[in-house]
Amino acid sequence: MDIAQPVLRANAAGMPIEWIDYQQAARLYHAGQVAYACGRLLYRLHGGINARSGQRTRIDVHSIIATHGAHHSPRLEDDYAPPLNNPALFRRDGFMCLYCGERFGASELSRDHVRPVSQGGKDEWGNVVTACKRCNHHKAGRTPEQAGMELLAVPFKPTHAEFIYLQGRRVMVDQMDFLRAYFPRTSPLRRRDS
Secondary structure: OOOOOOEEEEEOOOOEEEEEOHHHHHHHHHOOOEEEEEEEEEEEEEEEEOOOOOOEEEEEEEEEEEEOOOOOOOOOOOOOOOOOOHHHHHHHOOOEOOOOOOEOOHHHEEEEEOOOHHHOOOOOHHHEEEEEHHHHHHHOOOOHHHHOOOOOOOOOOOOHHHHHHHHOOOOOHHHHHHHHOOOOOOOHHHHOOO
């Protein structure tokens, strides 16, 4: 059993909500809040033996669970913007510098503001891209045009489902297929493997 594998939690209507660990999932199963489960079996947890029946309790935790009840889910309107952070940004851009096209490890990457903050640019998804430190240093406080650099892809603001994918560290194939169903048809993330 790999206890590090996260479980994808959705609401009863199937809308993805968040990643949870196996302990949180077990609590939801035990509390009777799991409406249904899908995906592969991740964990088989064994409890104590019932004194009356003599049977041992068991909870099977699947890779995707949908739960009943009120969920604190974000607004899903067009103005929804997930929190911007470098790990999710680097995953959005495939750990590739969007100026030179090379792939790097996270420690060699930085957040670049396409329109620099010094020129009125904002620190938001639609104005930031992944850049290697060399390209970011070369671009400095200029726009790509001013620096004579070409931007290889247009930055985009992820939807809630895309952001959940970007937050996942180890997304399984069945979880990716589930999330992909909620991605916009034009999402660059649709073409990615988990």
